[in-house]
Amino acid sequence: MKAAVLSLPILWLLRRIFLPYLWKDIDFFYRSTRYLKFVENSLNSDPPFLMLDMFYQQVSSRPQKTFIFYQDEVYTYKDIDLKSNQLAWTLKQYTKLQEGDCAAVFLGNEPAFIWTWLGLAKIGCPMACLNYNIRAKSFLHCFKSSGAKVLIAAPELQDAVEEVLPALVEDGVQVFYLSRESPTIGVDSLLDKMDFASDESVPRSYRSQVNGQSSALYIYTSGTTGLPKAAIISQGRLLISSSISTLSGLTSEDVLYIPLPLYHSAGLMIGVRGCIQQGASLVLRKKFSVSQFWDDCRKYNVTVFQYIGELLRYLCNTPKKDNDKDHCVRLAIGNGLRADVWKEFIQRFGDINIYEFYAATEGNAAFFNYTGKVGAIGRTSFLFKFFRPYQLIKFDVEKEEPVRDNAGHCMNTANGEAGLLIGKITEKTPFVGYAGDKSQTEKKLLIDVFQKGDLYFNSGDLLMEDKDGFIYFHDRVGDTFRWKGENVATTEVADVIGMTDFVEEANVYGVAVPFHEGRIGMVSIKLKEGKNFDGEKLYAKVVEYLPNYARPHFVRLQDAIEVTGTFKQRKVGLVQDGFSPLTIKDPLYVLDENEKCYKPLDLSTYNALVDRKSKL
Numbered sequence: 001m002k003a004a005v006l007s008l009p010i011l012w013l014l015r016r017i018f019l020p021y022l023w024k025d026i027d028f029f030y031r032s033t034r035y036l037k038f039v040e041n042s043l044n045s046d047p048p049f050l051m052l053d054m055f056y057q058q059v060s061s062r063p064q065k066t067f068i069f070y071q072d073e074v075y076t077y078k079d080i081d082l083k084s085n086q087l088a089w090t091l092k093q094y095t096k097l098q099e100g101d102c103a104a105v106f107l108g109n110e111p112a113f114i115w116t117w118l119g120l121a122k123i124g125c126p127m128a129c130l131n132y133n134i135r136a137k138s139f140l141h142c143f144k145s146s147g148a149k150v151l152i153a154a155p156e157l158q159d160a161v162e163e164v165l166p167a168l169v170e171d172g173v174q175v176f177y178l179s180r181e182s183p184t185i186g187v188d189s190l191l192d193k194m195d196f197a198s199d200e201s202v203p204r205s206y207r208s209q210v211n212g213q214s215s216a217l218y219i220y221t222s223g224t225t226g227l228p229k230a231a232i233i234s235q236g237r238l239l240i241s242s243s244i245s246t247l248s249g250l251t252s253e254d255v256l257y258i259p260l261p262l263y264h265s266a267g268l269m270i271g272v273r274g275c276i277q278q279g280a281s282l283v284l285r286k287k288f289s290v291s292q293f294w295d296d297c298r299k300y301n302v303t304v305f306q307y308i309g310e311l312l313r314y315l316c317n318t319p320k321k322d323n324d325k326d327h328c329v330r331l332a333i334g335n336g337l338r339a340d341v342w343k344e345f346i347q348r349f350g351d352i353n354i355y356e357f358y359a360a361t362e363g364n365a366a367f368f369n370y371t372g373k374v375g376a377i378g379r380t381s382f383l384f385k386f387f388r389p390y391q392l393i394k395f396d397v398e399k400e401e402p403v404r405d406n407a408g409h410c411m412n413t414a415n416g417e418a419g420l421l422i423g424k425i426t427e428k429t430p431f432v433g434y435a436g437d438k439s440q441t442e443k444k445l446l447i448d449v450f451q452k453g454d455l456y457f458n459s460g461d462l463l464m465e466d467k468d469g470f471i472y473f474h475d476r477v478g479d480t481f482r483w484k485g486e487n488v489a490t491t492e493v494a495d496v497i498g499m500t501d502f503v504e505e506a507n508v509y510g511v512a513v514p515f516h517e518g519r520i521g522m523v524s525i526k527l528k529e530g531k532n533f534d535g536e537k538l539y540a541k542v543v544e545y546l547p548n549y550a551r552p553h554f555v556r557l558q559d560a561i562e563v564t565g566t567f568k569q570r571k572v573g574l575v576q577d578g579f580s581p582l583t584i585k586d587p588l589y590v591l592d593e594n595e596k597c598y599k600p601l602d603l604s605t606y607n608a609l610v611d612r613k614s615k616l
């Protein structure tokens, strides 16, 4: 008896020391396996049970349940079903869209984004989700790479549409505004036609060819080179994507607030898709607003919201209020949260469960933080590795390529050492690639990694694994950096800056700023012989062609742009140098929104930035 009583605490202690996470590992493994089984069964049934079928199931089991809250509008599952029927019939009547053809949307976060998606799915058409910040050349590149035949745009984006309209018309693209009339010649209106369309359900025969391999979405990601790439999201991938919301514990009782843009995978594939999976409600807002965030949460009784690290920081930076803890949010799902912000956030806004995950839109490796380890993006275990065969390999940051041994093989990193995340491409963990340019897809592949002929997806992210199996985000490699939750492709920015007449060469990179996630843009410029730097001209160019988050905030003038042995621009040293006028002898400039120019960066401006006194 005595022995038994004694041994209990000892057992407990032993478990704490040796297998502190075993139970959580097994629980997580069990739940993820069950989810994957659901996906497998769905794909194997005849006809396959896809995202749209899941939606139909919710419509029939809870027709009057609220699906979308938007401003003061409320839409039930049934409402959205009928609306998407009307859209499907309208497109059938007024466009040449056939099953398998793509249509692109250029819309903000509004209910139309969702019923258009479902309407297109009903006639077997994939949807390309254009970022509403892109313009001109970028716009055309993105649009064309999806091969879309129809463009559906928000009337507020009229200027951007008119800018590219001649090129679209030349390609025979049909362009619509989501409005009742069109102020633009060559653009038709859609809502007036929908008013007259039937809301009868659309026969399955319109999408009879759609299966797990069919394209469902094109989502744009900033690549390591040049303009954004359209990642192809298959129907199968779309089924798997809601594993994140399911595993994080979203239920049909929840009201999910989606402040992230729907054109990114997090908002659409995890948020909207997750709600459809569970039959939950969601809240949309045209644009994220820091000051309205908690009022919205109270107004709609929000229980779960999606975040990126920046968003929680913005919330923490607002003045404290008495009702900060007055809400019913219990869970936040997202990524990029730093440990210091997380602590501040919980202290201020109450005990909200934070579910951090790591996943790339097009990647085949993902991690979840299911253990509650602060700072970690996830955890590995032998069970997990068996199903998701990923590796961390040694990476040469200077040369921007994996390190290979004498036999030409890559090498795993040791615990505690940052390495490139690669995911083995198998039938169960495929990499579908990008639309259009094949070479973009090939660039993301690594061949002959550990043995001849094996194939891996190159995530472009450096992660670190500690001895207990926790995984931490380290850095992004190569030619992109992240700022305000968006990827910035350095070559795309450099191309724009290269268009100014005094620039001989531009080298773009991101630099860290104290108290901010990600990196802010900086460019090192070599001037043309006999030319002077013109801060107003550069400002005008940058504002015309680049979205806010991609505009370099700092400029450094250099006599020469250093290159690597393989003639790539060297960035590592510049990134480390940062933007301090105390240590950098070259002329430095800073973007000034008020004066609409780049002006010399003096010490007081610099100090205000690093002391958190001026806003970025």
Ligand SMILES: *[C@@H]1O[C@H](CO)[C@@H](O)[C@H](O)[C@H]1NC(C)=O
Binding pocket: 299, 300, 301
């Ligand atoms: C939120 O909950 C309150 C109290 O239960 C209820 O009166 C109100 O109608 C709810 N609001 C919404 C938008 O569901």
Ligand SMILES: *[C@@H]1O[C@H](CO)[C@@H](O)[C@H](O)[C@H]1NC(C)=O
Binding pocket: 337, 339, 342, 353, 354, 355, 356, 369, 370, 371, 372, 373, 374, 375, 376, 377
């Ligand atoms: C991981 O999850 C736990 C529990 O929800 C949370 O406390 C912790 O902050 C999370 N880690 C990160 C980096 O979000």
